[in-house]
Amino acid sequence: MTFSVLSIKKLNKSFQRDDKTLTVLDGINLDIQQGEFISIVGSSGCGKSTLLRLIAGLDQDYQGEILLNKTPIREPDLKRGLIFQEHRLLPWLNITENIGLALEETAFTQNEKQSLIQEHINIVGLQGFEKSYPHQLSGGMAQRVAIARGLVNKPDILLLDEPFGALDAMTRGHLQVELQRIWQHEKITMILVTHDIEEAVYLGDRVIIMSARPGKIKNIIDIPITHPRQRSSDALFKLRNQALNQLDHI
Numbered sequence: 001m002t003f004s005v006l007s008i009k010k011l012n013k014s015f016q017r018d019d020k021t022l023t024v025l026d027g028i029n030l031d032i033q034q035g036e037f038i039s040i041v042g043s044s045g046c047g048k049s050t051l052l053r054l055i056a057g058l059d060q061d062y063q064g065e066i067l068l069n070k071t072p073i074r075e076p077d078l079k080r081g082l083i084f085q086e087h088r089l090l091p092w093l094n095i096t097e098n099i100g101l102a103l104e105e106t107a108f109t110q111n112e113k114q115s116l117i118q119e120h121i122n123i124v125g126l127q128g129f130e131k132s133y134p135h136q137l138s139g140g141m142a143q144r145v146a147i148a149r150g151l152v153n154k155p156d157i158l159l160l161d162e163p164f165g166a167l168d169a170m171t172r173g174h175l176q177v178e179l180q181r182i183w184q185h186e187k188i189t190m191i192l193v194t195h196d197i198e199e200a201v202y203l204g205d206r207v208i209i210m211s212a213r214p215g216k217i218k219n220i221i222d223i224p225i226t227h228p229r230q231r232s233s234d235a236l237f238k239l240r241n242q243a244l245n246q247l248d249h250i
């Protein structure tokens, strides 16, 4: 049986700028099921990162409700992993140590930590690079480390804010396939923010289309195609065009 792991009700968010109030999110309602892959697309500035930061608990100044497993989100915690466009690895720590940072506040024993780290290095396909430092990795490899760090403490949700936005098209394509495989393997709920409609449709069970000023959910498109998906399938192509049409009218 599925249940809503995340439930957002009547969410409003505004920023105070000079004397003006800037409403960034307006009446967002969204229920996300356990294990779902949700893509959120919208043009730059429509409030995607703001929404993700609120879900992460990085910003507690909002109106409405954000419930994770029926409990209001009050602060950042390890139940929600976060991945950004930049990998945010510490340059003076090697890969093993960087991933281990996400386990510092946990109750795992030293042995459990070591085996969790190795398991996740394997999941993202970086065996052999355990002792490498971030500057010795390509952009795509560094982003794999960030994914491993985001997953290693077994969060309920992984939040990804344009994680492949800074990578070249080829690497981005590879990592999209990898992310799909990892999602299937971990059976974890993922929320991916992107401005790449193809990426959103390829990966998402549902694609949330946002409009801007103020940010609202304009439409939700179901992508009822089983994973792993073929990028070139006709069905996916049709759904991508449907989503593109929606975006054009924002």
Ligand SMILES: Nc1ncnc2c1ncn2[C@@H]1O[C@H](COP(=O)(O)OP(=O)(O)O)[C@@H](O)[C@H]1O
Pocket: 015, 016, 017, 022, 024, 042, 043, 044, 045, 046, 047, 048, 049, 050, 051
């Ligand atoms: N801390 C802040 N203070 C004031 N305005 C902000 C702040 N963060 C974001 N904004 C504004 O909120 C809007 C949405 O930003 P953001 O969520 O980053 O959009 P997106 O991620 O979709 O590009 C933008 O107009 C941005 O300028």
Ligand SMILES: [Mg+2]
Pocket: 048, 049, 050, 161
């Ligand atoms: Mg953003």
